[in-house]
Amino acid sequence: MANKKIQQEYDRWYKEKYSQSKERSAEFVTVSEQPIKELYTPADVENLDYERDLGFPGEYPYTRGVQSNMHRGRLWTMRQFAGFGSAQESNQRYKFLLSKGQTGLSVAFDMPTLMGYDSDHPYSEGEVGRCGVAIDSLADMEVLFDGIPLDKVSTSMTINGPAAILWAMYIATAEKQGVSSEKLRGTIQNDILKEYIAQNSWIFPPHPSMRIITDIFEYACNNVPQWNTVSISGYHIREAGSTAAQELAFTLADGFAYVEAGIEAGLNVDDFAPRLSFFFNSHMDFFEEIAKYRAARRIWARRMKEKYGAKDSRSWLLRFHTQTAGCSLTGQQPENNIVRTAFEGLAAVLGGTQSLHTNSMDEVLALPTEKSVQIALRTQQIMAHETGVSNTIDPLAGSYFVESLTNEMEAQAEKYFEEIEEHGGVLRAIDKGFFQQEIADAAFAYQKAIERKERIFVGVNEFVDPDEVIEIEILKIDPAVESRQQQKLAELRKTRNNDLVDNSLKAIERAASSRENLIPLIVDAVKAYATLGEIVQVLKTVFGEYKEQPRF
Amino acid sequence: MTRKIRVLMAKPGLDGHDRGVKVVARALRDGGMEVIYTGLHQTAEKVVAAAIQEDVDVVGLSILSGAHMTMFPKIRKLLNENDCGNIKIVGGGTIPEDDLKQLLAAKDADALFTPGTSTDDIVAWIKENVEI
Numbered sequence: 001m002a003n004k005k006i007q008q009e010y011d012r013w014y015k016e017k018y019s020q021s022k023e024r025s026a027e028f029v030t031v032s033e034q035p036i037k038e039l040y041t042p043a044d045v046e047n048l049d050y051e052r053d054l055g056f057p058g059e060y061p062y063t064r065g066v067q068s069n070m071h072r073g074r075l076w077t078m079r080q081f082a083g084f085g086s087a088q089e090s091n092q093r094y095k096f097l098l099s100k101g102q103t104g105l106s107v108a109f110d111m112p113t114l115m116g117y118d119s120d121h122p123y124s125e126g127e128v129g130r131c132g133v134a135i136d137s138l139a140d141m142e143v144l145f146d147g148i149p150l151d152k153v154s155t156s157m158t159i160n161g162p163a164a165i166l167w168a169m170y171i172a173t174a175e176k177q178g179v180s181s182e183k184l185r186g187t188i189q190n191d192i193l194k195e196y197i198a199q200n201s202w203i204f205p206p207h208p209s210m211r212i213i214t215d216i217f218e219y220a221c222n223n224v225p226q227w228n229t230v231s232i233s234g235y236h237i238r239e240a241g242s243t244a245a246q247e248l249a250f251t252l253a254d255g256f257a258y259v260e261a262g263i264e265a266g267l268n269v270d271d272f273a274p275r276l277s278f279f280f281n282s283h284m285d286f287f288e289e290i291a292k293y294r295a296a297r298r299i300w301a302r303r304m305k306e307k308y309g310a311k312d313s314r315s316w317l318l319r320f321h322t323q324t325a326g327c328s329l330t331g332q333q334p335e336n337n338i339v340r341t342a343f344e345g346l347a348a349v350l351g352g353t354q355s356l357h358t359n360s361m362d363e364v365l366a367l368p369t370e371k372s373v374q375i376a377l378r379t380q381q382i383m384a385h386e387t388g389v390s391n392t393i394d395p396l397a398g399s400y401f402v403e404s405l406t407n408e409m410e411a412q413a414e415k416y417f418e419e420i421e422e423h424g425g426v427l428r429a430i431d432k433g434f435f436q437q438e439i440a441d442a443a444f445a446y447q448k449a450i451e452r453k454e455r456i457f458v459g460v461n462e463f464v465d466p467d468e469v470i471e472i473e474i475l476k477i478d479p480a481v482e483s484r485q486q487q488k489l490a491e492l493r494k495t496r497n498n499d500l501v502d503n504s505l506k507a508i509e510r511a512a513s514s515r516e517n518l519i520p521l522i523v524d525a526v527k528a529y530a531t532l533g534e535i536v537q538v539l540k541t542v543f544g545e546y547k548e549q550p551r552f
Numbered sequence: 553m554t555r556k557i558r559v560l561m562a563k564p565g566l567d568g569h570d571r572g573v574k575v576v577a578r579a580l581r582d583g584g585m586e587v588i589y590t591g592l593h594q595t596a597e598k599v600v601a602a603a604i605q606e607d608v609d610v611v612g613l614s615i616l617s618g619a620h621m622t623m624f625p626k627i628r629k630l631l632n633e634n635d636c637g638n639i640k641i642v643g644g645g646t647i648p649e650d651d652l653k654q655l656l657a658a659k660d661a662d663a664l665f666t667p668g669t670s671t672d673d674i675v676a677w678i679k680e681n682v683e684i
Contacts, residue, residue, distance in 0.1 A: 111566035111617050115593075123595070126622030127566055200568025200592055241571050327571070331667050364667060366618075366648055440574050447575045451670045460668045474648050477618065550591030552574035 003046040010041055031285035031455075032243035033445070034408065040400035048403055053298065057393045061301040063294050063406070064394040065352040066317040071390030075103075077355040078380045079156060079321065083108035083133035084367050085481045087143035090133040094148060096370060100377055105148070105186075106156040106357060108132035109166070114201040116162045118533030119485040129481035131367070132158075136489050137531045141169040142176060150174040155186035156231070156321065156355075161203030163190035164212050165535050168523040171224065187228035187277055187321070190216065193254040193426060197435040199236035200548070203536060206427050208543035212518060213258065214265035217272040219519035228277040230258055231321065237435075238281035239327050241443020244292050247281060248409055249416030250435055252299055257426040259308055269308050273315035282344040282351075283325040289344070290396060291405035293320070293351030299410055321355035322348035329364040333459035334472055337361035342379050349389055350396060356380055366474045433551050440552055489531065496529040504528045505538045512542035557682050558608040562590040562599045564627070567617035572644055572667070576612065579671030585678070596626040604634055609682045613643040613661075620647050624660040640682060644669070 018038060028036045037044075048054070055061055058068030067073060080097055082105075083090045094105055110132040112124035118136050119128045128134045135141055145155075150173065159166045167188045171181050192209040195202040202209070213230065220229045234242075234251035242250065255276060262272045278296065282289050300318035304310040324344035329337040338361050345358045358376040360368035368376070384390060396402045423429035430436075449455040456462045504525035511521050525535055561577045563570055570592060581587045588606050590599065603611050611631070615623055624643060631639050644665040647655070655661045662681065665674050 115566045117566070123566060123593075126619035127617055130618030131567065131616075195568075200570060201566075239569075239571065241575075365646065440578075443571050444575050444578050447579075447671065451672060457668075461670075470649060474650075479621075548591055550589050552577040552587075552589055 003043045006041050007043045010039075010043060030244070030288040031283050032245060032288060032442075033449075034243075034245070034288060034405075040404050042400060044400050044404040045407070048407070054397060060305065060313070060316060062297040062317055064397055066297065066319055066354070070352060070393040071349070071384075072393065075384050075390065076349065076353050077104040077154065078102050078377060078384075079104040079106045079355050079357055080373055080377055081106040081108050081158065081323065081357045082368075082373065083110075084131075084475070085129040085133065085477055086485060087133055087135065087140040091144055091146055091148070093370075097373070097377065098148070098153070100374055101381060102377055104154045104156065104355065107144070107158065109157070109159055110134045111201075113166075113532060114159065114161065116203045116532060116536030118489060118531050119482065120489050121533055124482075126482075128485050130477055134481065134485050135166065135169070135532065136485065137492055137529050138169050138172050138526045139488070139492055139529060141166075141173045145170075145173050145177075149179070150177055151179040151183045156189075157187070158189045160189055160192055160195050160199075160201055161209070162532055162536055163188045164216055164519055164522050165526065165532050167216070168519065168526045171523060172527050181224045182226070184224055185226045187231045188216075189231045189233060189279070191230055191233045191254065191279075193257060193430070194233045194236055194251070196430045196546070196548075197237060197250060197254070198240035198242070198439060199233075202546045202548075204539065204543040205546045206430065208512075208539075210261045211265075214261055214267065215517045215519050217262050217265070217267055217275075218517055220275060221267075221271050225275075227275060229272065229275045231277050231279045232258065233279040235279050235281045235323050237439065238283060238325065240439050241327075241446060242439045243442050244283065244285070244288050245409055245412035246416070246438060246442060248292050248296055248299075249413040249420075251278065251280070252296065252303075252413060253417060253420050253426050255300065256303060256308075259304070263308070269304075269310045270312035270315050273304060273308075273310055274312060274317070278318055278320035280320050280322050280348075280353075281325050282322050282348040284328045284340060284344060286343060286347050287402060287405055288409075289347040290351045291402055291409045293348070293353070294394075294402075294406045295409035295413065296320070297352070298406075299413055319354045321357070322351075322353040323357040324348070324359045326359055326363060329359060329361070330457065330459050331364045331470075332468060333465060334361045334365065334470060336459055337364070338375060338379065341376060342383070345379060345383055346387075346389065349383060350394075352394060362472055362474065365470070365472075367477070369473050369475045371473065433549060436551060492529060492531075500528040501525070501530045501534070504530055505534060508535060509538050509542060512539055555684055556584060556586045557610065557678060557684055558586045558588070558606065559610040559612055559678070560588050560590065560599070560603045560606055560608040561612045561614070562594050562602070563592045563614050564594045564596060564599055564623045565615060565617050565619040566593055567615065567619070568592055569616045570614070572616075573612070573614035576614070576644065576671060576674060580612075580675060580678070583675035583679075585675075596623060596630055599627055600630040600634065600636075603631065603639055604636060608639060609684060610640045610642060610678055613641065613645075615643065615645040615647070618646070620645065620655065621651055624655050625658065628660045640678075642674070642678070
């Protein structure tokens, strides 16, 4: 009744007052083209039931946060993604970041490592150590974490196709440091579905890839219980050009696909679901992003409880890392990127993130310099310690606008879930190119909106400095990294026990053809210093390779 | 009636970031060109073989992984060796200013479009610089 009255008053206000005023734009939309009204009132959230839809932090449905004390208890983990050149250079960068107050590590691997090739493979030419650190064997991993106690830090590794192998190297490195695997904390991204959908660092076809992932679930549950076994990633879906609603829907759909795969593999949902984590993008539209995170938690909790029958409340929690949007940065006037990143980071914190990477201003031009990454880290520290935004939990709850937008995001995600279901599920929809086409369409629409100046991009299509000279320092990777890495690899192949390597590879091949869990055998192989490329190659002989169908 | 300009769009190297190449491919198609897209993970040899087979006027390379200083010269050299020196090479991606100047000066690329370039500008450049 009250809302009816408000709606009547709203209509009157609109007619008498608002419609008489001039708007500065023909339409107001979010970054994702979601239309935004001129004003939100209680009538926009009339069906919102506080207990059902919001609840309390740390309680179902977790819309207001996954912990009862959120950032009042502990700040989010400040985790700058870093890695370049050799293991030694990256090790120095990690120590630099830790000395500046970073609280977790995040490893960026180079393209050959991500694709499962050794540094001396012909396909690796020109790419070794460029976009991340080159890791060929356990020998490199030992150097990467030299002097960094693995029982004290948590490490996130952005690795997907060969995730099991890099994880095995991490476990083996820890063992050499005298740290048992039960103490290890961290994350392997290990999200192959989003690779087929958006990021394209796939190796094997979907079915064997999913089998490796369920092997990881089982192994982690028994041996590495504090490890996050998949970081289900919307980040790359967004970077490939999706809207916020697509990022939300496709990521959660992938998450549910992992849950279903685990259940089908005979695992108890509550044994592996608590170790699933998420990774979202934070783009420029402040409220849309905050609504996205809040909707994500609510949808996950509801489905895990109601559809998948999870009983352990930890299975209901959607914990996530956030990275600010690389695609929102500009090569023009790159210092402006510091400001963009700060706003995006703020949205992530207000949305309740557990961990954050703030992009460096130069990331659109090259890998970040020490100075630029320090500014990016300081941005988080200023937000955490000076602005007061984390002194209360979910401060935007109850905002007519934010709650309405959160509901809207949830509704849009539900619509996509139905569509994915109609395609026969995530794997079938990937085969049909459904996700890929939706994202390509959204990316093209976004680009056109910028070119038509429907969307202002400061320094790019407005407020341009035509004679701009970019004066920031750029990190250069020494091309000699490649030959040094190749020499090191040749040396390793000569000095290791090659019989042991061959036997360990044969054992992997046998297990791949059967249903035996692959992970213990991969751990044995990396300990014998079998290389990443060798292990991937032997798996390819059994599993085959994925072939994309390019579309634009 | 003149024939359409034919463009091969390619992603050499291992990098999978294909947002840019797909957006540009679509813009070139909308701009009236015949566009062939190779898909990901192409070697220089594969790109050149496809360019010759498809009889294109332009090869468009999208590189974000840092392999540009290897890939552009190699593809230029292979095209020249196959009597295809007339094929223009354009490119885009994360290419620092110094490298960009060097690639253009060495004629390893005829034009480079870095992030922020309007797709209309790319279409216009190709139309102005390709004779058919």
